Amino acid sequence: MNTPTELSGLANNVTTIRMTKNKAGQNLALLRRLLRAKDAMDSDPQGRWTVDQLACVSGVSASHFSRAFKVAFGLPPHRYLLTRRIERAKALLRDTDLPIIDIAFQTGWDSLGTFGRVFRDITGHSPTELRSREGATEHRLEDVPHCFVSAAHRPDLTIAVSEKRRRAAANSKEANDRSGE
Numbered sequence: 001m002n003t004p005t006e007l008s009g010l011a012n013n014v015t016t017i018r019m020t021k022n023k024a025g026q027n028l029a030l031l032r033r034l035l036r037a038k039d040a041m042d043s044d045p046q047g048r049w050t051v052d053q054l055a056c057v058s059g060v061s062a063s064h065f066s067r068a069f070k071v072a073f074g075l076p077p078h079r080y081l082l083t084r085r086i087e088r089a090k091a092l093l094r095d096t097d098l099p100i101i102d103i104a105f106q107t108g109w110d111s112l113g114t115f116g117r118v119f120r121d122i123t124g125h126s127p128t129e130l131r132s133r134e135g136a137t138e139h140r141l142e143d144v145p146h147c148f149v150s151a152a153h154r155p156d157l158t159i160a161v162s163e164k165r166r167r168a169a170a171n172s173k174e175a176n177d178r179s180g181e
Contacts, residue, residue: 033058034072037065038080045084046108051077086122089115093127094134100127121164 037054041047054077055065069077089107092098098106104115104127120126125133 030058030060030068031072033060034065034069037069037077038073041077041081041084045081045088046106048108049077049081082118082122085109086119089119089127090123090130093131100131103127121168 037057040054040057041049051062051066054069055062058065060068066076069075069080073080075083085107089103092103092106093100096103100116101112104112107115109115109118116126119130123130
């Protein structure tokens with residue numbers, strides 16, 4: 001049987017483990033719970049994930065979940081999910097002959113128009129353009145590990161899609177103003 005001193009020392013060790021923080025100052029237990037939500041999104045990226053559902057998976061409040069997820073992974077949960085969906089759509093466009101509407105529905109979009117607009121905003125190409133460009137290029141990807149291929153084709157979503165649209169509109173307006181002078 002453990003003595004009271006040993007139990008006290010054990011309790012201090014457990015407290016130390018619970019209070020351990022990562023470099024960003026987050027509790028490691030919280031990071032493990034956030035990873036559960038991230039894994040849920042990774043396993044079912046076409047699912048209808050709400051912040052409340054993901055917070056429930058993590059066992060924290062919705063507002064705390066959103067803030068902690070962004071600190072831990074560098075992206076808000078919605079943007080991370082968009083990244084996974086676009087990544088999957090690009091792979092299906094590149095590797096299959098499925099109709100684009102089927103790819104849109106398989107990757108969690110409700111309408112082809114929204115899928116096409118967001119896809120173009122993120123990748124800079126329409127799904128049809130990407131498919132024709134990728135199909136014209138010969139690939140020897142079977143020799144490359146899948147994780148490297150996925151990382152290379154992962155969209156860059158460091159800013160919100162709406163902000164990306166605003167910047168593009170401002171740049172085209174400036175170009176038009178310069179050409180009109």
